[in-house]
Amino acid sequence: MFTALLIEQLLNGLQLGVMLFLMAAGLTLIFGVMGLINLAHGSLYMIGAFACATVAAATGSFWIGLIASLAAAAGVGAIIEVAVIRRLYDRDHLDQVLATFALILILSEGARWLFGSFPLYLDIPPLLQGAVPLPGGGQYQLYRLAIIGVGIAVAVGLYLLISRTRLGMRIRAGESDREMIGALGVDIGTLYTVVFALGAALAGLAGALVGALQSVQVGMGEPVLILAFVVIVIGGIGSIKGALVGAVIVGVVDTMGRFLLPSLLALTMPASQATTIGAALASMLIYVVMALILAFRPSGLFSAQS
Amino acid sequence: MTRETTINLLLALLLLGAPILAASLGEPFYVTLATRIAVLALAAVGLNLALGLGGLLSFGHAAFFGLGGYVAGIMATHAFNAEPLFANIEATTSMPLIWITAIAVAGLVAMPIGAISLRTSGVYFIMITLAFAQMIYYFAISWPAYGGEDGLSMSMRNAFPGVNTAKPLPYFLICYAALMAALLLFRVVEGSRFGSALQAARQNGTRVAAVGIAPFNIRLVAFALSAMITGFAGALYADLNRFVGPSMLSWHMSGELIVLIILGGKGRLFGPVAGAMIFVFFEYVLGGITERWQFLLGLILLGIVLFARGGLLGLLSGKPRHV
Numbered sequence: 001m002f003t004a005l006l007i008e009q010l011l012n013g014l015q016l017g018v019m020l021f022l023m024a025a026g027l028t029l030i031f032g033v034m035g036l037i038n039l040a041h042g043s044l045y046m047i048g049a050f051a052c053a054t055v056a057a058a059t060g061s062f063w064i065g066l067i068a069s070l071a072a073a074a075g076v077g078a079i080i081e082v083a084v085i086r087r088l089y090d091r092d093h094l095d096q097v098l099a100t101f102a103l104i105l106i107l108s109e110g111a112r113w114l115f116g117s118f119p120l121y122l123d124i125p126p127l128l129q130g131a132v133p134l135p136g137g138g139q140y141q142l143y144r145l146a147i148i149g150v151g152i153a154v155a156v157g158l159y160l161l162i163s164r165t166r167l168g169m170r171i172r173a174g175e176s177d178r179e180m181i182g183a184l185g186v187d188i189g190t191l192y193t194v195v196f197a198l199g200a201a202l203a204g205l206a207g208a209l210v211g212a213l214q215s216v217q218v219g220m221g222e223p224v225l226i227l228a229f230v231v232i233v234i235g236g237i238g239s240i241k242g243a244l245v246g247a248v249i250v251g252v253v254d255t256m257g258r259f260l261l262p263s264l265l266a267l268t269m270p271a272s273q274a275t276t277i278g279a280a281l282a283s284m285l286i287y288v289v290m291a292l293i294l295a296f297r298p299s300g301l302f303s304a305q306s
Numbered sequence: 307m308t309r310e311t312t313i314n315l316l317l318a319l320l321l322l323g324a325p326i327l328a329a330s331l332g333e334p335f336y337v338t339l340a341t342r343i344a345v346l347a348l349a350a351v352g353l354n355l356a357l358g359l360g361g362l363l364s365f366g367h368a369a370f371f372g373l374g375g376y377v378a379g380i381m382a383t384h385a386f387n388a389e390p391l392f393a394n395i396e397a398t399t400s401m402p403l404i405w406i407t408a409i410a411v412a413g414l415v416a417m418p419i420g421a422i423s424l425r426t427s428g429v430y431f432i433m434i435t436l437a438f439a440q441m442i443y444y445f446a447i448s449w450p451a452y453g454g455e456d457g458l459s460m461s462m463r464n465a466f467p468g469v470n471t472a473k474p475l476p477y478f479l480i481c482y483a484a485l486m487a488a489l490l491l492f493r494v495v496e497g498s499r500f501g502s503a504l505q506a507a508r509q510n511g512t513r514v515a516a517v518g519i520a521p522f523n524i525r526l527v528a529f530a531l532s533a534m535i536t537g538f539a540g541a542l543y544a545d546l547n548r549f550v551g552p553s554m555l556s557w558h559m560s561g562e563l564i565v566l567i568i569l570g571g572k573g574r575l576f577g578p579v580a581g582a583m584i585f586v587f588f589e590y591v592l593g594g595i596t597e598r599w600q601f602l603l604g605l606i607l608l609g610i611v612l613f614a615r616g617g618l619l620g621l622l623s624g625k626p627r628h629v
Binding site for chain 1: 357363365422425426428429430432433434436437438440441444445447448449450557561564565568572598600601603604605607608611612
């Protein structure tokens with residue numbers, strides 16, 4: 001029974017990791033190519049979830065909702081890139097932080113305006129309802145497995161996009177020398193908008209996928225955004241490979257910590273005390289891991305700059 | 307006297323005069339509003355030391371603000387229930403003792419956080435300070451002994467010898483005096499050898515290292531000092547609201563402290579004061595017009611960042627000397 005529970009928690013950790021990867025990949029891409037720190041990435045995640053929940057409720061189809069979430073997040077991403085973000089590329093980090101913080105205030109309050117303060121709910125599509133048996137007894141939600149599958153597919157897709165296509169070549173060139181590719185006749189403005197919209201679409205996809213597991217509400221993007229920051233700091237800012245490794249580390253460490261720490265502590269102290277202390281420690285665990293990694297590698301595991 | 311000094315003096319007199327006038331007219335609400343300005347400004351003066359002078363963009367100062375607040379809240383709760391803090395250390399409701407504890411706690415926590423965070427720079431530094439603050443935030447939420455998610459209510463304000471802190475005006479004067487003391491400290495630090503080294507490290511760390519000063523140590527001391535001032539403000543803020551909760555530790559708080567500095571003018575002595583005045587004014591006026599005041603605040607902030615760099619003091623008193 002314990003093995004089954006362990007496998008289940010490992011899969012949960014992987015699912016969280018995959019979801020964080022979708023967020024972190026966009027953040028790290030935007031930082032790597034444009035040198036921009038985007039706090040409003042969590043708002044794009046929220047927009048994806050709201051678009052999916054609203055459209056799915058109106059049409060009755062989760063899949064149309066999923067497409068709507070991609071379109072809405074990419075669309076809003078492109079609009080704010082053209083209207084605001086574009087003016088921030090040659091500013092310092094302070095201005096970028098403040099302007100994107102202002103965007104969070106605007107987008108969160110705007111969402112509350114449109115959708116109200118009550119959470120929306122999104123059902124798991126019928127095709128993915130049900131559970132799969134696990135080795136060692138026990139069952140696992142099919143939908144969560146599907147999220148892991150989507151995450152792996154996106155990782156492979158991004159790898160192919162960046163290493164095999166013309167757009168990917170331009171993105172890599174933009175990372176190493178933005179003036180030079182401009183001089184070679186690539187329209188940097190459009191490239192930046194495309195990269196930003198791509199990152200936004202990934203965040204929107206993550207939001208829509210998670211929307212069926214938890215309630216869809218204003219502010220849902222912020223905890224995820226901060227976890228995604230931890231991920232890219234661990235992985236090395238600008239590195240997609242680092243984002244993948246960092247996301248899996250954070251997802252698994254966080255989930256396993258919450259699962260194992262209370263029972264480990266229960267060996268040495270009364271059970272009720274172990275539960276509270278274990279929960280409190282588990283909530284800090286990933287930050288401790290981050291601090292340890294940074295103490296040895298200050299620019300992350302796979303630094304793009306080095 | 308430069309134009310900036312005149313404006314600073316006017317701001318200081320305005321912040322002192324308005325609540326005294328309001329109290330004599332029997333409008334205690336405005337006194338509380340002014341106290342809020344003074345306390346938020348004090349917290350931002352702390353951050354301004356790291357951000358304005360040292361160029362250290364800490365996105366985690368809410369951690370120190372909240373820690374200071376929790377020191378005040380925990381002390382008050384223990385004293386109210388007549389429980390000792392630890393084995394035989396008694397809790398106190400004396401504000402000076404609470405302030406010293408809050409300042410010490412903020413400084414002690416800031417040292418390891420700063421030591422790890424300052425190994426990095428740029429975006430990493432922003433994200434790491436944010437992550438450490440979140441760590442403390444989640445700890446406060448999941449630790450049930452002191453209210454967890456609900457926070458701690460204090461039945462009454464802590465005491466200051468010879469002053470009735472329950473009345474709005476005396477409490478305002480305490481906070482105002484604390485703000486002025488911190489501004490004086492900021493001025494002294496800015497003009498000292500240490501302050502020169504700190505500002506030089508902001509402009510060019512390599513050159514500072516080349517003349518034999520380790521930028522890391524300078525920055526670490528500045529970071530800790532800045533955290534201590536913000537922690538002090540946190541203790542005052544908890545006593546002002548007679549409540550401390552995880553919202554004081556949240557990253558919105560960290561963002562707001564940065565916003566205060568930018569609204570007023572980064573690196574300027576009275577920048578945080580002007581910023582806190584504008585912020586609380588917006589909060590009060592816009593909040594009175596619409597529930598969606600944060601939407602408008604976002605738009606205004608965006609406008610200031612994109613088009614009006616230098617904040618209010620930059621607008622009023624021209625370019626700062628150090629640029």
